[in-house]
Amino acid sequence: MKIALLSDCHGNIAALESAMKIVESQKTDQIYFLGDMVGYYPNPNECLEIAKKHNCLMGNHEYACIHPSYSKLFNSAAQNAIRWTKNNLTVDNIDYISKLSYTLEDMDAKIKMAHGALTNPFEYIQSKVTAFANFELFTEQILFIGHTHRAAVWTQSLNEPYDIKLTEVWESFTFDLESDKRYIINIGSVGQPRDGNPNGCFVIxxxxxxxxxxxxxxxxxEVTYQRALDAGMDSMLCNRLFAGI
Ligand SMILES: [Fe+2]
Incomplete structure (x- = not known):
């Protein structure tokens, strides 16, 4: 099976459309979105229309749209973007995001998926300690996540479970899975990469x-930049796209 996994599109439809052209050329069997289809940029409904055709998880930005008090944890630019998003989502899309789940499994491909982590749906896996706690919570070989907007591979050796390695991924990169290892794969962000590379990222x-x-x-x-400015989004959110931060 060939499976495409995409995350953190954040209402950036220009990025998502470019990604989907590549996905469609790869003739994948399944497509999964790991959450945060909305927030930050001004085309959340268009992004959700694509997600609805496939499979989608709850991200913290969807959660913030339906639980407004949660968005108080966000910085002011993100809070303003959530307010804008909530006011602009269609009734159907509000209903759709309110029913999203926090984890998914693909039984055929034998993989598990979450937005941020299994320990807490919106926790950031950024340390070996957190990675280890999450390896304890799934039995499949691979857990796919997003949330940090930084692509990475956490590798655990079956022989030495405490031996966890982190490989950060800044460019296109292919690697072969090894049968004596398990993996937590952070698939990066389609719509707002934060690793210094402004190009979008996803995984097959x-x-x-x-x-x-x-x-x-x-x-x-520049298309997303202009649309976001025209929609009154915070200029910091617009400018960061060019730097990939
Ligand atoms: Fe995100």
Missing amino acids: FDSLEKNIRFIRFEYPI
């Missing part, structure tokens, strides 16, 4: 070939 998992491809792709950043 091939369960027969047993490999994972990180795909970095260009998209017309």
